[in-house]
Amino acid sequence: MxxxxxxxxxxxxxxxxxxxxxxxxxxxxxxxxxxxxxxxxxxxxxxxxxxxxxxxxxxxxxxxxxxxxxxxxxxxxxxxxxxxxxxxxxxxxxxxxxxxxxxxxxxxxxxDLKIDRTAFDRVIQSGGFIAVNTGQAPEANSIPIGSPEIEAAFDAAACIGCGACVAVCKNSSAALFTSAKISHLALLPQGAIEAQDRVIRMVDQMDKEGFGHCSNTEACEAECPQEISVLHIARMNWEYNKAQVLKK
Amino acid sequence: MLDAKIPDGPLEEKWNHYKAHAKLVNPANRKKLDVIVVGAGLAGSSIAASLGEMGYRVKSFCFQDTPRRAHSVAAQGGVNACKNYKNDGDSVYRMFYDTIKGGDFRAREGNVYRLAECSANLIDQAVAQGVPFGREYGGYLNNRSFGGVQVSRTFYARGQTGQQLLLGAYQALMRQVGAGAVQLFARHEMLDLVVVDGKARGIIVRNMDTGEIERHGAHAVVLATGGFGKIYYLSTLAMGCNGSAIWRAHKRGAYMASPSWTQIHPTSLPQSGEYQSKLTLMSESLRNDGRIWVPKHKGEQRLPNQVPEEERDYYLERRYPAFGNLSPRDIASRAAKERIDAGYGVGPLKNGVYLDFSKAIKDQGEDKIRKKYGNLFRMYEKMTGVNAYQEPMRISPSAHFSMGGLWVDYELMTTIPGLFALGEANFADHGANRLGANSLLQASIDGYFIAPYTMANYLADEIKTGPIDIRHAAFAAAEETVQTQLRHLLAIQGNLGADYFHKTLGKILYDKCGLTRSREGLEAAIKEITALREQFYQHLYVPGGYAINSELEKAGRVADYLELGELMCYDALTRNESCGAHFRVEYQTPDGEAMRNDQDFSFISAWEWAGVNKTPQLHKEPLHFEFVTPTVRSYK
Amino acid sequence: MGQRKQQTLSRKNWMAFTGLFLCSFLVIHLLGNLQLFLPDEKAHQQFNAYSHLLSGNILIKIISYVLYASIVAHVVYAVIITVTNKRAGGIKYHYDRRGAVSKWYSRNMGLLGTVIFIFLVIHLRDFWYIYKFGQLPLDAQGNKDLYTLVVAVYSELWYVVIYVICMIALCYHLLHGFFSAARTLGVYHPRYAQWIRVFGWAYSIGICAGFAAIPVYVHFLK
The missing domain is CATH 3.10.20.30 (Beta-grasp domain)
Structure with a gap:
């Protein structure tokens, strides 16, 4: 060729x-x-x-x-x-x-073609975790989680952080990346306690990094190597709206 | 004499006893202590996060642009833990025994027992972090079975267990970075270790984006830089995986243990041309339903589906009727190589064997196979353009995991006080062959549950040391060494890129220090590598300058490989037996099986650096088997 | 959380709220205008009476102010969002085929919105402004004779064509806007998300076909 x-x-x-x-x-x-x-x-x-x-x-x-x-x-x-x-x-x-x-x-x-994607790291640093220290964990089976729930959480957690969602978005929005982590953790009982705080901080950070708004064109899902669903963006919005309404 | 510092007492009390008597650092003192962690995979991220949580001042370095890309991410199958959730007779002891037997009795009893003992905690920790392990419909954790054992103890997150465990550790690390407890230095490559008065006191790193050389001091240095299987060039490893950090520590005095023990994985995609850069791993789980065969006739021209049943040689089923296609990795890989070398290989380059699902599809239906392996079949089609539901896959063995690495004692400390090695970078727990789903386990256990205790035991004596002064002469000397080497590499201005030397070295090692080894071959390899190294310093061409320069990075790594490769050959040459991944053709049974020699070789080879072009010095750490009796591994 | 800049998601929420409110207005507006399909005499009387009723009611007045505010907010937020999005992109691609994986109208809501906005100006000037501030003769019941005005305006063919084109633009805008608003507000359940998408299609096509039919009907059959 x-x-x-x-x-x-x-x-x-x-x-x-x-x-x-x-x-x-x-x-x-x-x-x-x-x-x-x-x-x-x-x-x-x-x-x-x-x-x-x-x-x-x-x-x-x-x-x-x-x-x-x-x-x-x-x-x-x-x-x-x-x-x-x-x-x-x-x-x-x-x-x-x-x-x-x-x-x-x-x-x-x-x-050349090398880019700096540390913005994603900072989004995770702002709240993309469950705050558990080494040694604090209870017995694993003490938290039963239904198979469909765990599969849904996995679907979101499968994100590889490549940034294709941002690159293909006409607005350079990081909504799919951010929502995948929010959704993964929101779907699990372990992550529920911090859910409100997490979503607001992560969305805040996402904005600070200079990503655009989500226009729901769904191009990100089409190009995502892990086929992460745009419905996670809806879940992020839901979690965000809930947090805004309920925040003290 | 090497002292592994294994605590006395019964096997099951050793670790508890150690923990109960180890020295501690009071929380107020921890903030006076600096720790450097190099590498941010599962082992590196977990130790950096754990130490950060405890209150130490931690600096975390990795060459990737973010820790989430470390190669732990690529592990597919699962992670072992003796939770006995299946009620099928699992226990710490069984897991310990399976692991030590799988390693062909070339690992320490104390270390391996501790690995099994801590395994249950890892599952708890990972679940608490949000790792989505597979579950049953009742909501409880599920297990799958894996090669070499008779119980189901493997926890998994679809085919991406490594990714999920790594993300758990990565998130824990990011949390500490966000909280200011850990400072993250991504795109930084460690180029030297600084030793002051016999203790590891810091590192010299290169900022890969700006080219700046930086000094970083600390009271302890952790190397969690993974394996060096990439030395073979074609391997299942990521392109950036390298042995430079541990090699440069080795040159500063840390011993390397059994560096020639490299696991060759049996199910990767075969090479398709000279341009090939890596061999993609296909999960071992495929061997549960796939049958491996080659044609009975040399030079078979027909397409696989046209070769009639009676003209196929299912060589694993023929040679190992009890385990058949599920024989352990080393055995399956060696058997494939035997057929390929004998001229029965398949594919355009005659370098593969068939992995055939037609019987499974006939027996169970295509849907069931699709459900089990759909993602793998899709991946295979992406890479090769072949639909494996209709014709067999082609697979071949490929370099995968380094059982060898920096020698460490029970505390995971190398022969340089204050220098620790974790995960695949050390040699510790897998002996001469690693069982499937034990690599994620070892990396995590080292980082979450072992090093936090053993490092405290060391750091307790460092409280009075005060801040490390990076203006010390040793830092200046190490920095000068690094600068000199970089200048040198850029100045050669020959006509061959680093990849040329890497590929040539890889070929030498595959042929002479790979699946099978012989005295003759190894001696020849040492000569060839020495000659290649000379060529390297005459003909290397590194374009560009000090700032972002992938060629410069590669050149530095290949320079190290050219020394490490030679040590691997020495290691293989002096071990006159066959054990696990190490198969010396002189030491085999009449029917071609490995012949171990417990009488003379029940020891760990620990090598001391003697200088370029000098024969390295061998130290032996004898292995004592107090609790198990080494037996012959048979899968017939 | 103290003082915070408004987040991207809040801005999108405002877009969704105002957009959905405008959607509901369209339903009422269409229902009222359907009276134009009545037989001539009846339509004349009833339409003028209905218009009078709307202009005199205090509740309707409040709603109409909310409506104006919604339009303004929808436009202002659209501008802010578009500007921010443009800024987030950086250097343009030399070769850009990103459009291959999304629908054209989902990417061009601003353009469609601009068309609708221009239409709105024309539409308000033609009817609302004249009804409110202009001189209109009274019909038999003493109501302002909006009906005659409508028939007169739609007797021009080019005018009808513009209306229909604008309704097509509106249709695409709604097609994306309706489901997008639901997603912004957080409908993440796959089943309901799908229902909303189907409902959105039916709604958009129904509304726009209805609106487009009026000038066509009036032009050719009255």
Whole structure:
């Protein structure tokens, strides 16, 4: 396969950055998308130029580190698939592929396709946990939780924090990410005690980071590698409204 | 002489006795003590959070952009704990025995017993944190069974148990970061350990975003940096996993124990080309219903479904009728390699074996199989484009877990006082082979329930030390070492990228220090690695500068691998027996099974660094079996 | 919690409340206007009487002020939200196909809203302003003869076309707006969320088809 690439290159956070064209011959359709980028970097290295910096780690779709816009879509043309799980057989021979970093004010570009997603960490720090110290836990079976409830909590907890939801959102909203954690913990009896405080603090932090509003376009659910449901956003809203009404 | 400091007394009293007599640090004094934790996976996050909760001043470092990405996240199957919720005869002792037997009697009784003993607490802790373990309809926790044991003791969160446990620890850590008890340094890579007057006193790190070199001092340093299976280049590990932190600590005086004991996982996707960067793991649970086979004829050209039943060789069922397709990992991997090497491998590169679900689909129906493994089949199709309901999967063995690591005593302290190693970074509990679902367990137990006690025992004597001065000459010297190395790597300006050397090293190790080893091969490997290392320092090319530079990061890690790989070969060479993951072709029974030698090799090999191009020095820690008798592991 | 800036979710709540209130107004408005479908004489009388009733009632007056306030708030919040959202995006993508995974009207509520707003201005000027401040002849009962005005306005074809187009814009706006409001207010149960979506469809199409039918009917059949 022959692939024509247009890749976002940016030296550092302060640099303006621009799209640069590259030509890759001999791309194997069985390559993963990131292996195609490895091949590009190998080529750049041979030419003595600086390889493209991109985020990646586990390359099996669970760590959430990888993620770029591929032809204008978060994680590329397939639904519910991380960049690392995307394979070149999806593309046509001689296709032109645009690669850009996930964009949002809250996700500043550090270099080329590498972005800073620590905003997500700060959202979790603001309340995305159950406040239990090591050693305080009661016997595990003393808190029975129905199987449907635990499965629903799992669905929310499966978030890998990749940021595709923000990248695909026309408002750069982090509602799906934030709500997934709120929903996961709100569904469990262990998390109920802090629920009110948690939702207000997390939404506060989400806003402080500069994410936009949720317009319920549902694009986030379509691109989410873990297929996290937008109904978690509704649950976050419910928890938030409840907290606002009941707060002392 | 290495002293593991195992407490005296009966097996079941050792840990309680230790806890009851260990020194403590009074809450008011804890805020005078600094602790550095390197690595933020399950072990690193849990110890950093636990120490933060207790009131120590903690700094947590990781190379990822956030701790939630650490590779603990990728563990699929589950975590073992002897809760005996299934009422099927589980107990601490049984779990201890299964683990020590699974490790082929090359682990310490005291450590392994403690692992089993603390396992129940972990489930309590994780549930309290909100980890959504699978449950039964009545609302109580469910278990599944896993390889190598006869009870159901594995707790699971679908196929993402590692992710969920890690997120539990990550959230606990984030809570402490938010509260100001822990300072988080993401995208920081540890490049050296600072030892002052024989004690670990700090680290030198590189800020991977700015390229700045920083000094950080502390009263104790914890390394929880995971395994180094990535040394084989192709492995199930994440691209960033590395052995640099422990290796640089090793060069500062910490011993490495049994570094050649690497678990090769039998069910990963085979390599499809030279460009391949990693081998994706497919959960071992697939072997519950899949049958493994290769064609009986060499050079079989037909598609798998066209090969008639009588021309298929179900070699695991043939060789190990009692366990069949569920044989332990080391045995299944070795049997696959044997067939592939003999020329029966399948796929374009003849490097895999078939994992066939047609019988299970015929017996149970496609729906049932879909329900059990639907996500795995989907993942397989994503990666390969093949529908495994219609034709068999192709799988091959792949480097997975490092049983070896920094030598630690019962307190998880290395041979450098004040330097602790937790989780996969240490060698402690798995012996020569790790049982499935024990890695998450060990990482968590080390961080939540062991190190908080043993570190207090050490830190109690540090209260009067006062703040660590990072202007000390030892810090300056270590920083200079780091700067020199970085300058050197950038200055070589050859024509080969770090990946080239990494791939070449990986190939040498796969062939000569992988599933099977021989004296001849290992000796050759040592020579090849030495030569490769020389080439590395002549032909390496690192483009770019000091700021964000993945090539520079890789080059530093590969430089370490080129030394660590050599040590692995020495380790394998001096162990003239076959045990667990370590299989020396000279030491096998006539029918090709591993032959252990308890007479001469019932010890842990602990290696001391002697310098580049010098033969490392071996220290032996004899293993004493007071409570169990080592037996021959048979799965026939 | 002390002094806090208003959160994104609160702003969305205001959008939802005002939007849903306007939705309920549309129902009443349509029901009243359906009188135009009565036989000519009856429609003439009854419509004018109904208009008179509305203009004289104190309760209706209060509601109408709430209505004006809702429109203003809905617009003001829409502007604030849009501006904040634009700011959150940063640099634009060179190649943007994000639209492939969402409905066009869900992404263009601002645009649809602007069309509706312009329509509202025209619509209010045509009827409400003239009824309230203009000179209208009285009918047989002594009520202001709004009916004749309506028939006169709708006799222009281009006017009818504009009305119908605007009703289509309104329909898409409601299609997304109704269910979106329910989600903002927190309807997370999958079953009820689905009911609301179906109801929202029926509601949006019903309302807009009803409103669009009036000028068409008046133009061609009166």
């Amino acid at each position: 022959r692939i024509r690439l247009k890749v976002w290159r940016q030296e550092s956070g302060d640099d303006a950055g621009k799209m640069v064209s590259y030509l890759l011959e001999n791309v194997n359709p069985d390559m993963s998308f990131l292996e195609m980028l490895d091949t590009l970097n190998e080529q750049l290295l041979q030419e003595g130029s600086r390889p493209v910096e991109f985020d990646h780690d586990c390359r099996e779709g669970i760590c959430g580190q990888c993620g770029v816009m591929i032809n204008g879509r978060a994680h590329g043309p397939l639904l519910h698939t991380t960049t690392c799980q995307l394979h070149m057989r999806v593309f046509k021979d001689n296709e032109e592929i645009f690669i850009e970093p996930f964009r949002a004010i809250a996700f500043p570009v550090k270099c």
